[in-house]
Amino acid sequence: MRSERHRDPITQKDLARMAGVSTATVSKVLSDSPSGIEISEQTKDKIRQIAREMGYTPNASARALRRRSYETVGLYFPRSYGPWVSSVYSELTRHLSYELEKAGQGLLIMMAPPVETEGKVILPRFLEQREVDGVLLAHHVSEDLLSVLASLRIPYVMLNCAAGFKYLCVDPDDFGVQIRAMEYLYGLGHRRICFVGRSLYHPSYRIRREAYEIFMRQHGLQPYVVLSKKEIQSGFSEKFAELAVEEICSQPELPTAISFYNDISAVALYHALAERGFQIPRDISLVGCDDIPESALLRPPLTTFRFPAQRMATEAVSMLLNQIRDPKARFPSIRCEHEQIERGTCGPPREPLSGLPDLFNGIPNG
């Protein structure tokens, strides 16, 4: 009795005719709205039965038009992501997509407009045309966009934006993780610790770097941030690694440990350091942050910190959906705790801590 080809999808009208009821009844039964309770169990069953047999699926456009809701959220990405960063975010996308699916929501990818148009805010089509009920903002985003979002009354949640508690955010505890990394290295006996990272303009970078500097000063140590000048920041990881290692090696006193802004930087420098003859962790200890998959493959594997990506996705999704359901309610932002992944790139500094002069330690090609 079922048509082989769904050339014309079945509608509620069809079901109504077959069940001998009105379309309104069908609608009440099949939409999960609370008004459905006024229907007799018998009718409900019959309609559901027929719907199943006929392979009925609601027309999302019609539903959205009528309900003024889309059961879809947007994921807003800056366009500028390179392959490295995007690999971190693809994991996030996976988790978000999974969480949203569980909640019956779709995920629409929205890439930011190209940078040429900066200044005036250009909304991606799906925001303009209101095809989403809310937006997840991954990475940081301009104030202008936020105010447009607000004026359009589109709920949003920021993810990994380090934008502060002014907004609804799900963020890693950037400050905390950096302090923890420093305590760890300091506890091992390191004093000449430098900080290396590339994403100079990411709020997370700034927070971690600040935590690093505060820690160093509090312990009477001189902070040293490698490649902190913006001119050097462009280009690819290979080039970045070269420059960073060169800068490190040209210091009068070599560091005994490096705290990296993230694993990407750590992996980038890892081989360049080894090539210069640094034995890890004998000559230098390394700590990363984020636990990207390749970190575990290094030999020795990278000691790093991990944030609960899965949980952050879950939280962000539920915050957004709550916000959509009740636009007036205010929810607290969330800052996620890190977990230390202790592997093989850290050890005590090679030289004794006792007050010996910090002589050059004979690094080849240094």
Next chain:
Amino acid sequence: MRSERHRDPITQKDLARMAGVSTATVSKVLSDSPSGIEISEQTKDKIRQIAREMGYTPNASARALRRRSYETVGLYFPRSYGPWVSSVYSELTRHLSYELEKAGQGLLIMMAPPVETEGKVILPRFLEQREVDGVLLAHHVSEDLLSVLASLRIPYVMLNCAAGFKYLCVDPDDFGVQIRAMEYLYGLGHRRICFVGRSLYHPSYRIRREAYEIFMRQHGLQPYVVLSKKEIQSGFSEKFAELAVEEICSQPELPTAISFYNDISAVALYHALAERGFQIPRDISLVGCDDIPESALLRPPLTTFRFPAQRMATEAVSMLLNQIRDPKARFPSIRCEHEQIERGTCGPPREPLSGLPDLFNGIPNG
């Protein structure tokens, strides 16, 4: 004169009222349909002007309901992607999203249902509810799903599926690239070449492996595929690397070169090999495939092959959009050529090619 808050979005009716014309006229002008030519330039200008001033944007749901088209395509991903693989695909997503945006199309992420439900085909909601005009299938996909897609008359294009010319595909030239890799290693003098890869069930793996075996046999050499037994395939890359290197080292004759199914495997084994004392490329030459970003960071950096991801995305999108526009038309599949990225992991074999006995060469911990 413009409302500060768009609490009620402007509709064509509003515009019609303001311009003193009917909604039909507004629709004709603003929809890019060919019927718009019947309107006088003057009226057109006036309407467009007002629309711009009022910040009118069409309601996508209403438009979709009426036109039965959504200006949106789905991207179908298997759920099982781990972080490694997803990093490769996130690049693809970026390119696809960009291409689609240029064409005014949205991108909806559709994750496959969990594997538990295998057997019966479960369509993701957005396919069922027809919220997309077509689908891009990344990675390979079950025959069942394809037949459902066909019966629903939803156009699709397969990307990286190695599904053969039976379907509309955009694929890398798996066979060609593997032969090229072999020719290269063979040309350097290598004879004991083994093949390493993890994705035993991916059609691309099978094709490349087959090309490897054919090449070896044609040259009178014994093929050797490492970790070809499926029991060992589960687990993470670290474990895989351990097992693979162990298997390689336990051979009576060590290989002088490894051809990897992909860069992921190559990167995974790289450090494990180095740890065993292999000097690359002195003791062993390595060739990868795909050119993932971390390949360039290894020291020496990995020699590999690259496929034009950007172009593949462009092609796939244009094929799909053409198919959507004209469902009856048949387009040819596309197989993309590789480009060799020669870096530092290949050299001639260490031992002379002359008929000396293949003695164990003194690898530590071997």
Next chain:
DNA sequence: CTGTTAGCGCCTTCAA
């Protein structure tokens, strides 16, 4: 408990 009615915003005849 169920049916009738009236749109959501847009587009497409068909008529003027």
Next chain:
DNA sequence: TTGAAGGCGCTAACAG
């Protein structure tokens, strides 16, 4: 060259 009318599929309000 333009307008009036109807309907895409669904749902909410109001009657029975």
